[in-house]
Amino acid sequence: MAKIVIDQEKITDPQALLELCPFDALEWDNDYLSINAACKMCKMCVKKGPAGVFTFIEDEVVIIDKSQWQGIVVYVDHMDGNIHPVTLELIGKAKELAAKVNYPVYCLFMGYNIADKAQELLQYGVDEVFVYDDEELKHFRIEPYAAVFEEFISKVKPSIALVGGTTVGRSLAPRMAARFRTGLTADCTVLDVAENTDLAQIRPAFGGNIMAHIVTPNTRPQFATVRYKVFSPAEKTSSPTGKVTVCTIPKASLVSQIRVLQVKPKEKVKSIEDAEVIVVAGGGIKSSKDMEMLQVLADKLGGMVATTRPLIEAGFADPRLQIGLSGRTVKPKLIITCGVSGAVQFVAGMDSSENIIAINTDENAPIFNVAHYGIIGDLYKIVPDLIERLSSNHE
Amino acid sequence: MNIIVCIKQVPGTSEVEVDQETGVLKREGIDSKMNPYDLFAIETAIKIKEENSAKVSVISMGPPQAAEIIREAYMMGVDEGALISDRVFGGADVLATSYTISQGVQKFGQYDLIICGKQTTDGDTAQVGPELAEFLKIPHIANVKKIVEVKEHSIIVDMDMPHAVQTVEVNYPCLITVEKDINQPRLPSFKRKMATKNQAIPIYSFNDFIDQNENNYGINGSPTRVIRIFSPEANNDREMWKDTPGVLVDRLVNKLKELKYV
Numbered sequence: 001m002a003k004i005v006i007d008q009e010k011i012t013d014p015q016a017l018l019e020l021c022p023f024d025a026l027e028w029d030n031d032y033l034s035i036n037a038a039c040k041m042c043k044m045c046v047k048k049g050p051a052g053v054f055t056f057i058e059d060e061v062v063i064i065d066k067s068q069w070q071g072i073v074v075y076v077d078h079m080d081g082n083i084h085p086v087t088l089e090l091i092g093k094a095k096e097l098a099a100k101v102n103y104p105v106y107c108l109f110m111g112y113n114i115a116d117k118a119q120e121l122l123q124y125g126v127d128e129v130f131v132y133d134d135e136e137l138k139h140f141r142i143e144p145y146a147a148v149f150e151e152f153i154s155k156v157k158p159s160i161a162l163v164g165g166t167t168v169g170r171s172l173a174p175r176m177a178a179r180f181r182t183g184l185t186a187d188c189t190v191l192d193v194a195e196n197t198d199l200a201q202i203r204p205a206f207g208g209n210i211m212a213h214i215v216t217p218n219t220r221p222q223f224a225t226v227r228y229k230v231f232s233p234a235e236k237t238s239s240p241t242g243k244v245t246v247c248t249i250p251k252a253s254l255v256s257q258i259r260v261l262q263v264k265p266k267e268k269v270k271s272i273e274d275a276e277v278i279v280v281a282g283g284g285i286k287s288s289k290d291m292e293m294l295q296v297l298a299d300k301l302g303g304m305v306a307t308t309r310p311l312i313e314a315g316f317a318d319p320r321l322q323i324g325l326s327g328r329t330v331k332p333k334l335i336i337t338c339g340v341s342g343a344v345q346f347v348a349g350m351d352s353s354e355n356i357i358a359i360n361t362d363e364n365a366p367i368f369n370v371a372h373y374g375i376i377g378d379l380y381k382i383v384p385d386l387i388e389r390l391s392s393n394h395e
Numbered sequence: 396m397n398i399i400v401c402i403k404q405v406p407g408t409s410e411v412e413v414d415q416e417t418g419v420l421k422r423e424g425i426d427s428k429m430n431p432y433d434l435f436a437i438e439t440a441i442k443i444k445e446e447n448s449a450k451v452s453v454i455s456m457g458p459p460q461a462a463e464i465i466r467e468a469y470m471m472g473v474d475e476g477a478l479i480s481d482r483v484f485g486g487a488d489v490l491a492t493s494y495t496i497s498q499g500v501q502k503f504g505q506y507d508l509i510i511c512g513k514q515t516t517d518g519d520t521a522q523v524g525p526e527l528a529e530f531l532k533i534p535h536i537a538n539v540k541k542i543v544e545v546k547e548h549s550i551i552v553d554m555d556m557p558h559a560v561q562t563v564e565v566n567y568p569c570l571i572t573v574e575k576d577i578n579q580p581r582l583p584s585f586k587r588k589m590a591t592k593n594q595a596i597p598i599y600s601f602n603d604f605i606d607q608n609e610n611n612y613g614i615n616g617s618p619t620r621v622i623r624i625f626s627p628e629a630n631n632d633r634e635m636w637k638d639t640p641g642v643l644v645d646r647l648v649n650k651l652k653e654l655k656y657v
Binding site: 179 | 459482488493514519522526529530534538556557559560561565576615617619624627635637638641644647648
């Protein structure tokens with residue numbers, strides 16, 4: 001039983017102690033200091049408070065035998081056998097991590113009429129592709145998909161499971177983590193592995209401008225989701241050595257309360273994830289009609305316009321054009337942010353872009369911490385001029 | 396029909412920062428509000444209620460002040476609510492949070508449909524809905540963009556997929572998470588505010604739950620540990636340009652030429 005205990009005798013300045021907690025979880029009432037439900041166990045009070053007042057105590061936990069869990073599995077995200085590119089990015093990262101702890105890399109591929117596609121995955125240096133091919137898996141329905149994932153984990157016992165942060169992945173990974181009562185870290189931006197096989201997961205946290213390093217120290221498998229375009233795809237190898245293993249699961253395990261009535265393909269719109277150049281409109285944009293100006297700039301550079309969350313909420317653009325943790329992650333060759341302050345939630349969605357140019361009037365804006373070229377200036381003065389110069393250049 | 400909506404109080408203006416010198420988390424402007432995505436979940440439930448006679452309950456988990464958002468839900472037309480709040484639940488990660496809410500949901504008795512917002516604006520993980528469904532052993536549909544039909548024993552919804560819209564029918568009890576395009580949430584009504592101002596907000600604490608093993612809650616029930624928090628790394632390989640607009644545009648054009656975009 002882990003908790004923070006307070007030694008009431010050692011309290012000298014209660015008001016100063018209240019200030020220690022960034023989540024307002026400390027209460028001073030009737031000359032008694034207590035911790036309420038707002039506590040996030042960040043232990044800031046233990047670390048920064050006067051000696052002896054706050055103590056973190058943790059019972060000894062029963063340590064699991066981590067050697068029972070081996071290998072890294074990548075969930076193969078696909079639609080009718082067309083493999084989502086995030087899968088290749090996860091394979092690339094899995095191989096890098098596997099090399100450090102001498103693990104095999106597996107793929108878990110479930111669907112219907114997909115068996116022939118499994119060979120393709122071997123070209124990326126995967127050691128073993130486990131295929132579950134069944135008509136019940138034709139469409140994504142949570143119970144059958146979760147049943148297959150569970151069956152696979154129970155059989156293979158992977159230490160780490162990487163799942164794409166796609167619609168399906170964000171539904172399936174939490175379900176599996178809860179089933180195995182293990183940790184899941186969503187939308188990791190950095191992954192590494194320690195010698196003891198603990199996965200180092202880094203992501204923005206606490207809704208603020210801070211990053212957290214998260215581990216799953218005593219349960220397995222360790223689940224992590226990663227969004228498209230965060231990591232680089234695996235390279236093809238010239239001599240694949242892996243194998244495809246076809247597995248079956250009893251039909252009785254694939255029952256579902258869900259019936260798919262219709263699948264209507266969407267009109268294909270080019271997504272910002274696939275754009276090589278992106279011009280981003282931020283809070284510095286004053287009205288929705290000014291979006292046209294950025295569109296002209298994007299057109300000149302052969303790119304697309306995207307935005308931050310506040311502009312989506314203001315109705316300036318289609319939600320599919322939103323960059324950031326609650327929108328899309330992008331990794332274009334060039335990104336020009338206009339009037340974007342650079343909240344961590346936004347930055348996490350674009351900071352691996354190859355060239356980042358930021359235009360902002362406030363030289364202390366956090367966007368300048370990630371920009372390769374930070375331009376301190378008014379976008380309303382710079383962008384129109386820039387468009388004009390680019391136009392005259394073409395003539 | 397019984398509907399439960401899960402809601403959360405989130406920081407109003409975000410931006411918790413780490414003080415570079417002391418390493419202390421700075422708390423500036425931490426006023427709180429209802430997670431904006433949850434408003435769509437409440438609206439979805441109330442719409443269903445208006446068309447099909449249903450009882451709508453809300454449940455939240457958080458510190459005592461999170462009761463504010465339950466009151467707000469009352470003003471929107473929700474029938475009843477409860478707040479899960481106990482120090483024992485402190486430091487809960489996604490797993491422990493979902494498990495705790497699953498215990499709270501069972502206090503409401505029988506339910507047909509649970510509705511969650513797509514995600515929160517503070518955690519942004521979109522995981523609690525699916526994990527909650529798993530603990531309750533019910534199916535879930537995420538990313539619902541339209542309620543097509545509410546039937547006696549099932550609901551038909553449109554699920555938003557990257558390249559397709561999948562129309563599915565799912566039997567009760569089930570859980571759905573709704574997209575923000577699904578509707579336009581109503582504003583809290585003054586009439587409802589007056590009518591509900593004395594309505595109680597029950598608090599569920601650890602002692603109220605069926606599972607009395609403390610190790611399943613809070614930090615003890617959380618398989619993940621945050622071992623370090625830090626400010627995002629600044630990119631050291633950067634240039635800052637401060638000049639008149641004319642010069643800035645010149646430099647920008649040259650840079651775009653260098654990068655071969657012009």
